Amino acid sequence: MGEMTGSDVVRVLPRAAWGADEQRRFADGEERWPPAYATAEALVVHHTRTANEDPSPEATMRAIYGFHADVRGWGDIGYHHVIAADGRVFAGRWDGGRAGVVAGHALGHNIGTEGIAVLGNFEDTLPTPEAWRSLVSLLASRCRALHLDPAGRSGPLGPAGARRPYPTILGHGDCRPTTCPGEQLAAALPRLRAEVAAARGPAQVRPSERRQARAPDSTAALSRQRS
Numbered sequence: 511m512g513e514m515t516g517s518d519v520v521r522v523l524p525r526a527a528w529g530a531d532e533q534r535r536f537a538d539g540e541e542r543w544p545p546a547y548a549t550a551e552a553l554v555v556h557h558t559r560t561a562n563e564d565p566s567p568e569a570t571m572r573a574i575y576g577f578h579a580d581v582r583g584w585g586d587i588g589y590h591h592v593i594a595a596d597g598r599v600f601a602g603r604w605d606g607g608r609a610g611v612v613a614g615h616a617l618g619h620n621i622g623t624e625g626i627a628v629l630g631n632f633e634d635t636l637p638t639p640e641a642w643r644s645l646v647s648l649l650a651s652r653c654r655a656l657h658l659d660p661a662g663r664s665g666p667l668g669p670a671g672a673r674r675p676y677p678t679i680l681g682h683g684d685c686r687p688t689t690c691p692g693e694q695l696a697a698a699l700p701r702l703r704a705e706v707a708a709a710r711g712p713a714q715v716r717p718s719e720r721r722q723a724r725a726p727d728s729t730a731a732l733s734r735q736r737s
């Protein structure tokens with residue numbers, strides 16, 4: 511993986527970093543939203559429609575947690591990951607220490623997707639350069655972990671009767687009637703996919719195509735992704 515650079519390394523800060531009150535996930539000793547697991551085929555980009563000049567991203571995370579857990583009644587925050595304007599990446603939905611937890615970020619499309627939100631409102635502006643870099647790195651990292659082509663498409667996803675493929679990197683508004691992730695960020699998705707593809711490194715080689723693999727990097731990527 512000689513193409514890999516430092517931009518591929520993304521550090522996800524644990525829930526404790528934003529002060530998640532883990533008691534909030536329980537009621538009468540029962541977990542309010544017991545985790546379920548599924549393999550994600552697509553990554554949904556969101557904005558949180560919160561302030562762009564945010565003095566305390568941690569407080570905003572706690573507010574979103576409270577809104578999702580208690581006002582919505584889900585029992586936890588609905589995003590898998592949330593990115594702050596300074597580029598920090600926060601862990602969202604509690605995953606029980608296992609990969610593939612189903613979260614709650616795109617109604618009818620939560621199974622088979624992961625939700626990544628950028629803190630802020632991107633109707634009229636784009637994320638900060640720091641947040642953008644983390645978004646690219648995180649998406650590239652998730653594409654590697656899930657063996658997704660950033661420029662590819664998912665299998666059929668969505669509610670029964672309306673299942674269809676989606677871009678592997680899509681905006682919330684691509685699968686639901688919503689303006690999320692904001693007009694400016696939605697318009698930047700093609701550039702985002704291209705930057706993620708560059709950051710992800712060599713495309714995954716399917717086993718049947720392995721013989722045609724020319725670059726040593728591709729073979730290295732294959733063995734790495736299978737381990």
Ligand SMILES: [Zn+2]
Nearest residue numbers: 556557682690
């Ligand atoms: Zn959204």
